[in-house]
Amino acid sequence: MPTMNVQTLTLRALLFLGLWQTGRRSLASAPKLQHPPEKIAVVGAGIGGAAAAFYLRQEFGDGVKIDVFEPGAVGGRLATVKVGDHEYEMGGTVIHPLNLHMKHFIEKLGLSPKKDVPSKMAIFDGNEIVFQESDWFIVNFLRMLWQYGFNFLRMQMWVESIMDKFMRIYQYQQYGYSFSSVDRLLHAMGGDGFLTLMNQTLEETMIAEGFSQNFLNDIVAPITRVNYGQTLRIHGFVGAVSVAGADSGLWSVDGGNKRVCSGLLYHSKSELIPARVTSISFTHRPSKMGPTNSFYELNYVGESGSAHSLYDIVVIATPLHQGKSDITFSGFSPPIPSHYPGRYQQTVSTMVHGLLNMSYLGTTESAEGFTASDILTTELEGSVIFSLSSVDPVHIPEGYKRPPASQRKVWRLFSPQSLSQEQLQNIFVSWDSVSETRWLAYPLYRLPYRKSPPFILHDRLYYLNAVEWAASAMEMSAISARNLALLAHHHWHGQVDKIDQEDLHTRLRGEL
Numbered sequence: 001m002p003t004m005n006v007q008t009l010t011l012r013a014l015l016f017l018g019l020w021q022t023g024r025r026s027l028a029s030a031p032k033l034q035h036p037p038e039k040i041a042v043v044g045a046g047i048g049g050a051a052a053a054f055y056l057r058q059e060f061g062d063g064v065k066i067d068v069f070e071p072g073a074v075g076g077r078l079a080t081v082k083v084g085d086h087e088y089e090m091g092g093t094v095i096h097p098l099n100l101h102m103k104h105f106i107e108k109l110g111l112s113p114k115k116d117v118p119s120k121m122a123i124f125d126g127n128e129i130v131f132q133e134s135d136w137f138i139v140n141f142l143r144m145l146w147q148y149g150f151n152f153l154r155m156q157m158w159v160e161s162i163m164d165k166f167m168r169i170y171q172y173q174q175y176g177y178s179f180s181s182v183d184r185l186l187h188a189m190g191g192d193g194f195l196t197l198m199n200q201t202l203e204e205t206m207i208a209e210g211f212s213q214n215f216l217n218d219i220v221a222p223i224t225r226v227n228y229g230q231t232l233r234i235h236g237f238v239g240a241v242s243v244a245g246a247d248s249g250l251w252s253v254d255g256g257n258k259r260v261c262s263g264l265l266y267h268s269k270s271e272l273i274p275a276r277v278t279s280i281s282f283t284h285r286p287s288k289m290g291p292t293n294s295f296y297e298l299n300y301v302g303e304s305g306s307a308h309s310l311y312d313i314v315v316i317a318t319p320l321h322q323g324k325s326d327i328t329f330s331g332f333s334p335p336i337p338s339h340y341p342g343r344y345q346q347t348v349s350t351m352v353h354g355l356l357n358m359s360y361l362g363t364t365e366s367a368e369g370f371t372a373s374d375i376l377t378t379e380l381e382g383s384v385i386f387s388l389s390s391v392d393p394v395h396i397p398e399g400y401k402r403p404p405a406s407q408r409k410v411w412r413l414f415s416p417q418s419l420s421q422e423q424l425q426n427i428f429v430s431w432d433s434v435s436e437t438r439w440l441a442y443p444l445y446r447l448p449y450r451k452s453p454p455f456i457l458h459d460r461l462y463y464l465n466a467v468e469w470a471a472s473a474m475e476m477s478a479i480s481a482r483n484l485a486l487l488a489h490h491h492w493h494g495q496v497d498k499i500d501q502e503d504l505h506t507r508l509r510g511e512l
């Protein structure tokens, strides 16, 4: 997909970016600060945990010790794999141009967006290519109009109206407001409309907005498959996030998205502890100073064995779900479960360096002239792949041109299951390397929507990945990280007027 073109940023984005520089906390009453906490733990060093460490440092200052626990690679679901001489993204890849936290991070860390290599989308129905973008804007426009009337235009307007509301969160956070649950956060952004989106399917939502079933099946379902490996029956909110993920101007970080995670950890001056947290208990101990003498005791296992430490505040930044993490909580009333209800969707990411078999796509086009880079698939029963993309390295070398399909190159396939030799032989004429990563990638967004897990598990124990049940994306984890850092700060200092305020949009409008 195309990377960010600064000129595509809208006036709305610039307005918010301006706000970033100037508006910080002007509404805030001067906080009555108590002494800061001594120690904070963050469990997990994906983008959520790294952003939490960054914002916790911002909120609590230099005096607090922040430990980040991570048994695997920093970055979590942001990861790269080496194929030949280059690295490629194999997990979270694209970032929306209006994802302002991610944008802010790269500016702060001195990183840059990856150089744009124009891309084109095609849709494959299992037998043939049913839609293909052209190099020419006017051809695309006429083709879209011919096949789908004004549905494309309508989709753009629908996503924009949701983004307008979504972006209110940046203003609220800029002024220091936080929310105690996912539903309250969504409600503050988009009122009852956003909560309604959570309770109806994407299909119901878009039909009610006037989209044709044909358009949903041919275009929206493939977008949902590539972005979430799921169907039009996902809830409307994550569906809207998914559709926004097909906008123009998408970008990634030069050198790999995971660089943001290591950069934020470094910038936050936190200590990375290479260990898995196994249990968290609530304990009472004598304290030298502080409003409480209760602590969270983390037990963890690393290469040098097991150990434990006490913390004033803990942020859990890994999903508490079957197969994702296995943390036991003890001494809590009511009890905290190790796993919340609901499952994560398996998406297998397979990187193949090989030669595409054009006849698999049922096209008579020559491989030399076939330049579609993102081939999405419709919801066909028995379809073995969600998508097939010609991917570019995380760093675009000088003079790079994406090779045509007639040459061996790197393809990334997303599929629900591992691909067999036979399936690979169908898709490729030949290959010289295949590597596979099985992700428990994102929640299964089935309706009826069950209430998201809580942000607040206990007084000063927070759960960042609760937000994934609204939508899983890098920016969502970053938004949740900032929300929890603010929430932890306000709880610690007793600033209840900064939590769950109603009608913020109207109240803050005059501040712009």
Ligand SMILES: Cc1cc2nc3c(=O)[nH]c(=O)nc-3n(C[C@H](O)[C@H](O)[C@H](O)COP(=O)(O)OP(=O)(O)OC[C@H]3O[C@@H](n4cnc5c(N)ncnc54)[C@H](O)[C@@H]3O)c2cc1C
Residues within 6 Å of the ligand: 043, 044, 045, 046, 047, 048, 049, 069, 070, 071, 072, 073, 074, 075, 076, 077, 078, 090, 091, 092, 093, 094, 095, 275, 276, 277, 278, 317, 318, 319, 324, 325, 326, 327, 347, 349, 439, 440, 441, 442, 465, 472, 473, 474, 475, 477
């Ligand atoms: C294939 C795929 C494609 C995607 N595409 C996109 C995309 O294009 N754009 C986008 O925005 N998002 C995308 N996403 C989603 C995005 O990657 C995630 O929403 C985001 O990376 C989640 O970050 P996180 O830090 O919240 O969780 P994670 O990245 O899962 O981080 C959690 C960390 O916690 C660690 N951990 C687990 N248990 C413990 C424990 N007991 N103790 C200590 N640490 C522990 C884990 O090792 C892990 O590193 C994609 C995801 C996948 C899998």
